[in-house]
Amino acid sequence: MSSDSWPLERKLKLFGDLFRGRPDVFPKRWENTAKGRSGWAPRCANEWKPGVCEKPRVKCGECPNQAFVAPEDRELRAHLEGRQVMASTRC
Numbered sequence: 001m002s003s004d005s006w007p008l009e010r011k012l013k014l015f016g017d018l019f020r021g022r023p024d025v026f027p028k029r030w031e032n033t034a035k036g037r038s039g040w041a042p043r044c045a046n047e048w049k050p051g052v053c054e055k056p057r058v059k060c061g062e063c064p065n066q067a068f069v070a071p072e073d074r075e076l077r078a079h080l081e082g083r084q085v086m087a088s089t090r091c
Contacts, residue, residue, distance in 0.1 A: 012073045015080060021087075025068040026075065029085035040087060043069040 027040040041060050045067040046052045052065050079086045
């Protein structure tokens, strides 16, 4: 059976197993093309929500409204489909 014929769930499991890191959070790549800057930040469900997220004044690691997202199938799929770039958090 070629990987082209694998069900999506099997592909997600393989990807998740190969690039496993912390089970509770993962870094997501960001880019500011206007300023020519890029980097990594923890994926947060509250990012840029008005009245909740105070970026850029408050850094994610110091935010009292942290809602970090685990690297679950939905997030892995967004990465594989090119909707976000995530990284492993291996120590």
